[in-house]
Amino acid sequence: MRSTDRILLTLSAAAMLALCYLVFLYIPLEKTQGYIQKIFYIHVPCAWVGFVAFTVTAIMGGRYLATRDPDHDRWAAASAEIGIVFTTLVLITGPMWARPVWGIWWTWDIRLTSTLVLWLIYLAYLILRQTVAERDRRSVLAAVTGIIGWLGVPIVYLGNRVRASQHPAPVVGGGEDSGLAPIFLATLLVGVFSLTVFYIVLLRARVRGARLEDAIEELQIAEGRDHA
Amino acid sequence: MSAFLSVTRAVFRRDLSAEWRQKDVLTTVIMFGLLTVVTFVFAFDPARHAREEIVPGCLWTAYLFAGMLGLGRSAARDGQDGGTVGLLLSPADRGAVYVGKFLSHAVFMLAGEAVVLLFTIVWFDLDGRHLTAPFFLILLLGTLGFVAVGTVFAVVSQKSRLREVMxxxxxxxxxxxMVMAAVEGTAIVLTPGSNEGLGEWLKLLAGFxxxxxxxxxxxxxxxxxx
Amino acid sequence: MPDHFWWVFAVYGVVWVAIILYLARLSARQAEAERQLEILRSERNGA
Incomplete structure (x- = not known):
């Protein structure tokens, strides 16, 4: 763990502590949902990080296709894996909110469905990576899949306008009635900051690991060549 | 431009003539499509469901799964006879290869779908009130979207260890x-009465x-x- | 304790545990890779 990572990790942890203070001790109760609404401040940052992570995967995939730098592929793969972790957390925290509020764990609402679809797309991306043995080929196929998969996201969200949604409307930039009181918005942003910084720490760690594993693979191939 | 078109035409012709000789893809799409429809009838008793409740999902599930097997066959055939590699004359032609593949896959799919639809018409007693222009427009747009995605991933999945599962x-x-839009759109068309809301689904399909x-x-x- | 406090706390707990375990796994994997790389390199130099 390098010093940059230590600083980032400290920042993230400090923001997480601040978030907990704000959520559990400071901010007033939301009127309609009461205490349960506090889940929002961790659920939304997880969704945000998931979306950012998959976007990074698509961008790094594009850069890989342009440059053929294996490092770009490592960033793409690492980001997809972390995106899956955070999207899984969205799919866990969401139902934990829905159960007390809606009385059900899950509903086939468009926003829930689209998050699930996004999760499945990048799960397929990771499975594809596991099942293509040759490295250059794997990188190219993964890059194409990462880009095409990402294109599906806005289209899924367009379905939102057609089908009615039970999911609470986006509170930031979601239309006429949206908008949060400043203190709620500030709390949300603290959560987003904490998890985004944590995402960067995870990303850097995952890429370092991938570089080492690739170096080992290269050495083993060289070894095999020497013995042959 | 004419070089582009000649590559496209060569790919298209080659696929069609290979299919004419072997009939692998069509057999796959038709047989699997019909079997899916029949299985659907076992799973959802048509006597207890309205036509518009069962036919859209049945038809599109059949097309989807039959189509994926069909595209898998098509890509496997290319892999066996090394056809794709031979066509890669220059990098500039690759877009042309895609267009050729896209067209031949669309032809295979639409032909297979037509046969499956014929049986569906008889089995579910569809008539002129249901088989309107919007019905066929949804069918066409849905199929083109399927083929646009499938042509790429058929090749991708061939290179994975999991192949046909991938x-x-x-x-x-x-x-x-696309599936959501196609099924909802088809349901609107098959429901007696106005086609309200159909435009949104058609736009979504076209955008897709x-x-x-x-x-x-x-x-x-x-x-x-x- | 307000109603649902432990439920909400559990939701936050799930997130904390998940991301910390994931970071720990990444660190462990990295340490293992470093160790293996060291062995491979020394074998190569020795041979």
Missing amino acids: LPVLMLPILAP DLVFAVAGFLLYGFVLEE
Whole structure:
């Protein structure tokens, strides 16, 4: 763990502590949902990080296709894996909110469905990576899949306008009635900051690991060549 | 431009003549499509459901799964006779190869779908009130979207150890909006009364087709690389 | 304790545990890779 990572990790942890203070001790109760609404401040940052992570995967995939730098592929793969972790957390925290509020764990609402679809797309991306043995080929196929998969996201969200949604409307930039009181918005942003910084720490760690594993693979191939 | 078209035409002709000799893809699409429809009838008793409740889901599930097997066959055939590699004359032609493949796959799919539809018409007693222009427009747009995505991923999945399993794993989530739009649109058309709300689904389908056809055109060359 | 406090706390707990375990796994994997790389390199130099 390098010093940059230590600083980032400290920042993230400090923001997480601040978030907990704000959520559990400071901010007033939301009127309609009461205490349960506090889940929002961790659920939304997880969704945000998931979306950012998959976007990074698509961008790094594009850069890989342009440059053929294996490092770009490592960033793409690492980001997809972390995106899956955070999207899984969205799919866990969401139902934990829905159960007390809606009385059900899950509903086939468009926003829930689209998050699930996004999760499945990048799960397929990771499975594809596991099942293509040759490295250059794997990188190219993964890059194409990462880009095409990402294109599906806005289209899924367009379905939102057609089908009615039970999911609470986006509170930031979601239309006429949206908008949060400043203190709620500030709390949300603290959560987003904490998890985004944590995402960067995870990303850097995952890429370092991938570089080492690739170096080992290269050495083993060289070894095999020497013995042959 | 004429070089582009000649590559497209060569790919298209080669696929069609290979299919004419072997009939692998069509057999797959038709047989699997029919069996899916029949299985659907076992699963959802048509006597207890309205036509518009059962036919859209039945038809599109049949097309989707039959189509994925069909595309898998098509890509496997290319892999066996080394056809794709031989066509890779220059990188500039790769978009043209995609267009040729897209067209031949669309022809295979539409032909197979027509046969499955024929049986569905008889089995579910569909008539002129149901088989209107919007019905066929949805069928066409849905199929083109399916083919736009499938042409790319058929090749991708061939290069994975999981092959025929990888194709649905990759395609189905990406096709989710198209399937939703196609099924909802078909249901609106089959429901007696007005076609209200159909326009939105048609727009979604057209947008889906456009986005993925352009993406496929630009990215197909990369997946052909060895 | 307000109603649902432990439920909400559990939701936050799930997130904390998940991301910390994931980071720990990444660190462990990295340490293992470093160790293996060291062995491979020394074998190569020795041979």
